[in-house]
Amino acid sequence: xxxxxxxxxxxxxxxxxxxxxxxxxxxxxxxxxxxxxGIEARNMTLRSHILIxxxxxxxxxxxxxxxxxxDVVKILPVCGGG
Amino acid sequence: MNLPKYLKxxxxxxxxxxxxxxxxxxxxxxxxxxxxAKLLLDLSKAKLDVFSPESVIIINTGPMNGTGAPSSSRFxxxxxxxxxxGIASSNCGGYFGVMLKRAGVDxxxxxxxxxxxxxxxxxxxxxxxxNAEDLWGLDTExxxxxxxxxxGKLVIGPAGENLVKFxxxxxxxxxxxxxGSGAVLGAKNIKAIVAYGTKRPKLYDxxxxxxxxxxxxxxxxxxxxxxxxxxxxxxxxxxxxxxxxGVLPTHNFKYGSFEKVEKISGEALAEDYLTRNSGCISCPIxxxxxxxxxxKEVKGPEFETVGLFGANIExxxxxxxxxxxxxxxxxxxxxxxxxxxxxxxxxxxxxxxxDFGLKFGxxxxxxxxxxxxxxxxxxxxxxxxxxxxxxEKYGGKEFAIxxxxxxxxxxxxxxxxxxxxxxxxxxxxxxxxxxGYLVQAEAGSVISIGQQNTFGKAQLxxxxxxxxxxxxxxxxxxxxxxxxxxxxxLEAGPNSFDAKIAGxxxxxxxxxxxLLNKHTPKSMPMNDKASAPQAEAVELAxxxxxTIGHFVEIGERGFNIExxxxxxxxxxxxxxxxxxxxxxxxxxxxxxxxxxxxxxxLPAYYKTRGWDGxxxxxxxxxxxLGIM
Numbered sequence: 001x002x003x004x005x006x007x008x009x010x011x012x013x014x015x016x017x018x019x020x021x022x023x024x025x026x027x028x029x030x031x032x033x034x035x036x037x038g039i040e041a042r043n044m045t046l047r048s049h050i051l052i053x054x055x056x057x058x059x060x061x062x063x064x065x066x067x068x069x070x071d072v073v074k075i076l077p078v079c080g081g082g
Numbered sequence: 083m084n085l086p087k088y089l090k091x092x093x094x095x096x097x098x099x100x101x102x103x104x105x106x107x108x109x110x111x112x113x114x115x116x117x118x119a120k121l122l123l124d125l126s127k128a129k130l131d132v133f134s135p136e137s138v139i140i141i142n143t144g145p146m147n148g149t150g151a152p153s154s155s156r157f158x159x160x161x162x163x164x165x166x167x168g169i170a171s172s173n174c175g176g177y178f179g180v181m182l183k184r185a186g187v188d189x190x191x192x193x194x195x196x197x198x199x200x201x202x203x204x205x206x207x208x209x210x211x212x213n214a215e216d217l218w219g220l221d222t223e224x225x226x227x228x229x230x231x232x233x234g235k236l237v238i239g240p241a242g243e244n245l246v247k248f249x250x251x252x253x254x255x256x257x258x259x260x261x262g263s264g265a266v267l268g269a270k271n272i273k274a275i276v277a278y279g280t281k282r283p284k285l286y287d288x289x290x291x292x293x294x295x296x297x298x299x300x301x302x303x304x305x306x307x308x309x310x311x312x313x314x315x316x317x318x319x320x321x322x323x324x325x326x327x328g329v330l331p332t333h334n335f336k337y338g339s340f341e342k343v344e345k346i347s348g349e350a351l352a353e354d355y356l357t358r359n360s361g362c363i364s365c366p367i368x369x370x371x372x373x374x375x376x377x378k379e380v381k382g383p384e385f386e387t388v389g390l391f392g393a394n395i396e397x398x399x400x401x402x403x404x405x406x407x408x409x410x411x412x413x414x415x416x417x418x419x420x421x422x423x424x425x426x427x428x429x430x431x432x433x434x435x436x437d438f439g440l441k442f443g444x445x446x447x448x449x450x451x452x453x454x455x456x457x458x459x460x461x462x463x464x465x466x467x468x469x470x471x472x473x474e475k476y477g478g479k480e481f482a483i484x485x486x487x488x489x490x491x492x493x494x495x496x497x498x499x500x501x502x503x504x505x506x507x508x509x510x511x512x513x514x515x516x517x518g519y520l521v522q523a524e525a526g527s528v529i530s531i532g533q534q535n536t537f538g539k540a541q542l543x544x545x546x547x548x549x550x551x552x553x554x555x556x557x558x559x560x561x562x563x564x565x566x567x568x569x570x571x572l573e574a575g576p577n578s579f580d581a582k583i584a585g586x587x588x589x590x591x592x593x594x595x596x597l598l599n600k601h602t603p604k605s606m607p608m609n610d611k612a613s614a615p616q617a618e619a620v621e622l623a624x625x626x627x628x629t630i631g632h633f634v635e636i637g638e639r640g641f642n643i644e645x646x647x648x649x650x651x652x653x654x655x656x657x658x659x660x661x662x663x664x665x666x667x668x669x670x671x672x673x674x675x676x677x678x679x680x681x682x683x684l685p686a687y688y689k690t691r692g693w694d695g696x697x698x699x700x701x702x703x704x705x706x707l708g709i710m
Binding site for chain 2: 008009026043046047048055057058063076077078081
């Protein structure tokens with residue numbers, strides 16, 4: 001199972017903070033979010049940083065990044081700093 | 083053209099005179115940090131002791147302060163940098179800048195030293211010197227409570243009085259944090275400066291300006307960053323992503339990620355501690371966090387403070403970060419330099435080089451240590467000198483994390499090499515903002531230009547440094563530039579095709595930016611509300627022709643003036659440096675490119691700037707900028 005943690009705006013649409021899922025790729029996770037939590041949750045997830053075990057999916061294979069048993073996926077808002 | 087009104091104040095003999103700002107000076111140097119640097123260079127003698135009575139402090143606004151333009155409440159302090167000996171500019175939000183403008187004054191040029199502690203009052207354009215012996219010893223919160231509520235205030239705490247080298251000055255709960263602004267006020271026996279008035283600035287095209295500003299505010303509110311994540315998460319919202327990119331300094335910048343990051347993340351701050359958000363006057367972004375410390379609602383920590391008092395000292399308790407943030411503010415100390423110095427002291431201890439009773443991960447006595455530093459008690463007085471001086475006494479220069487003497491902000495540059503170049507070339511020392519803030523595009527945002535590649539980073543850094551100089555000098559908060567990342571790309575997300583294309587385009591844009599920079603203002607003869615909304619606002623307010631090209635050129639002039647000041651004060655190419663830990667020791671041991679390769683990037687940077695191989699502006703460059 002993969003632990004999914006929803007942070008920020010996306011939580012408003014999923015209405016849960018986390019859940020455990022049996023998903024093999026980020027793309028499969030996005031499809032699950034669309035089917036179960038709705039298109040707004042899906043869109044917000046796509047706008048977010050997706051971290052797999054604290055490494056950005058953009059530094060792996062993006063939406064095609066593979067997920068494994070025990071992985072932790074965090075979905076975070078894109079923020080600015082300074 | 084309405085020219086700014088500056089007052090020259092001599093504290094030694096308590097005289098005040100008007101200091102004329104010519105139209106040329108205004109057009110070429112605008113205000114804030116750029117005009118401040120020009121005045122400091124012209125009015126102060128070379129190589130003065132930073133605390134000498136003859137030293138000069140300039141406190142000024144930009145043309146946008148008090149106009150109602152978005153996020154335009156910021157004022158600037160310019161002085162000889164207590165930590166580096168070069169230029170210092172320290173910028174602050176809050177009410178003081180707006181009230182100074184409403185008092186009919188755009189800038190104060192302060193010299194001399196008062197015999198006794200004073201409050202400097204600037205009310206409706208008139209200056210009074212009032213005895214402040216009863217305020218001496220109070221913290222920044224207490225002293226502001228004693229002063230009339232309606233005044234804009236700028237005050238120091240015990241750290242400023244005791245000349246702690248990273249003492250800051252506070253305005254409300256905002257601080258002019260960096261470079262020792264509190265110490266230079268303390269050395270002149272200024273406990274507080276207050277301002278009040280009811281004047282409104284006269285604008286060149288009020289109707290056009292109002293219409294432009296209304297549209298701009300709507301754009302800011304509608305943008306996913308300035309209208310979305312900034313108000314919701316503030317700057318601390320970046321912690322998790324920066325950690326994931328290996329850029330969150332941990333264990334005195336030995337590592338770039340913290341295993342307990344979840345406990346100190348922006349999400350944890352928002353979900354477990356945030357009471358509400360707030361903001362400066364005239365700001366629609368409202369990035370300020372409010373948290374509870376000891377039963378009282380106070381300003382929450384920014385990204386920098388969470389990073390440096392979290393991961394960098396291996397503390398996973400946000401309660402401690404919130405407390406440190408509050409106590410550092412009321413004692414009047416910059417949390418960046420303070421946090422950096424404490425982490426360095428912890429590593430000295432770990433290596434057996436010094437004993438300050440400080441250990442990574444142990445925060446039980448931290449607040450007590452803060453009080454001891456602010457009051458310069460015993461051995462803790464040595465910590466009040468900052469990282470560079472500590473390293474000269476105890477050793478450890480290779481892991482003394484500063485540039486030119488100013489401690490680095492909370493971005494580990496080995497995984498954001500353009501930010502490393504920015505830190506090393508920043509005129510005020512190890513500052514991410516004066517350094518161009520390339521880390522946002524390298525490791526923090528929806529667009530990624532790559533973390534380790536050096537191609538084009540010099541040109542991008544120069545362009546961003548110039549642009550940020552101008553934005554700041556006009557009186558704007560730098561966050562008004564956040565809309566330069568398009569809404570479309572932000573909505574498409576970091577894994578989208580759009581973001582990848584934008585990142586790739588920006589990655590190869592360096593040489594083109596270098597050319598554009600070389601031929602300003604002609605190379606950018608337009609205005610663009612999305613990428614640089616500030617320029618047109620300045621034109622409408624002042625009547626000056628202000629394309630993006632003109633705006634960037636003013637920024638470039640400012641950066642060069644600051645550089646000239648540094649060179650005059652004895653800084654050299656050798657000071658454009660970072661400690662060996664960041665330039666020679668790869669963060670990831672088997673990846674040799676996880677260092678900041680300054681040998682490769684600095685020559686390209688100097689060339690782009692039109693400086694010679696020693697980092698000295700060429701005559702040709704200075705003539706082009708009208709500096710000589």
